Amino acid sequence: MMERRLLLVSNSTAYGGSFLDHCQPHIGQVKRVLFVPYALHDRDKYTQAVRAKFSTLGYEVDGIHEASDPVAAVRKAEGIFIGGGNTFRLLKSLYDNEVVSEIRRRVLEDGMPYMGSSAGTNVATVSICTTNDMPIVRPPTFAAIGLVPFNINPHYLDPDPKSRHMGETREQRIAQYHEEADTPPVLGLREGSLLLVEGDKATLQGSTGARLFTRGAGKDVDEHNPRNN
């Protein structure tokens, strides 16, 4: 059994290159990446953009939607990258294409490197219950791939004391989640932050840090920065 290896990014796809560079020492030669564009409506266009970006870094990209058998595509992938967009649409498509358990198996048993950005980060966790996205479609469950034992809130925003907006702050929304029974910790990952998971070790990277919210801890929130994991 190989160690899991994930890079979970708060925002965009910009870290694709550095992720692969980072993994290179551990995983040997990854030359092809399986890209999952399910979070956006136009899968071809999304894949094209990622392919163009990755090719400048020397990687080839296969779009999972281009494969006749998506499960087989996961089975033979060297590494996987799940892009951002709408989290509900993404999770529903992962279930519709029946790839959830095969991705889990490949990451947890084979150590296939996993990179997620935004929605692709949400689906790597316990559930999508702490996404910021609109529920535009309904997946068969909110349970996600479950590659780490906590949830993430990507694009985490600190409360703004000057704001006059009356919607809940991100902190209040996460507190409402923790009012429900048996809810896992939630890592509020600010834009510019990324979480590197190697086996049972999680390391925060980037410059903006993160906040860890735990059920029952009340206002006692752990601030994390890259030097203080």
Added chain:
Amino acid sequence: MMERRLLLVSNSTAYGGSFLDHCQPHIGQVKRVLFVPYALHDRDKYTQAVRAKFSTLGYEVDGIHEASDPVAAVRKAEGIFIGGGNTFRLLKSLYDNEVVSEIRRRVLEDGMPYMGSSAGTNVATVSICTTNDMPIVRPPTFAAIGLVPFNINPHYLDPDPKSRHMGETREQRIAQYHEEADTPPVLGLREGSLLLVEGDKATLQGSTGARLFTRGAGKDVDEHNPRNN
């Protein structure tokens, strides 16, 4: 069959009094309001706050969670007010307590006045697919009470050209919703706006206006203000 009569508020509960005042000429004497506190975890505390507020206006408030038979409470209510909080929690509780169809019947057939704020506005529409809330629990369906033939996005925020935040704007989120088939129009109701529905007529009130997004209309969004319905 009586005409439906709804007041759908973007944000807080502050309009409770004016709603009832407005309805008074049409509905005769409403003395008691059935309050639905399901969107917040602490139902007693929420009901207490609403009761205190409404009593200063001369109305009595019954909490639906205080009734041994919530369906019977809806059946005999003179008017109903569904408060804000988390939309998923609210809709799940409405289904768990089996009051969805009775509320629909009372509003559409008996003309029982309905007031909703925020999450209580979301559940009055076709579906909760355009809520801003986190999916902290999973209702059996996203279909809502269906008192109007469109969706609402409460707390609507215009795109901020100065923002460096990389999450989707509200406009982009609604556009993603409209990429899905057979999705109804979405009214982006800014804070400070409220929609009064009387029979088949909807009138925008308040000072901030609203935007109407229609599937397939692309960038062609209708701006509405209280003088231009």
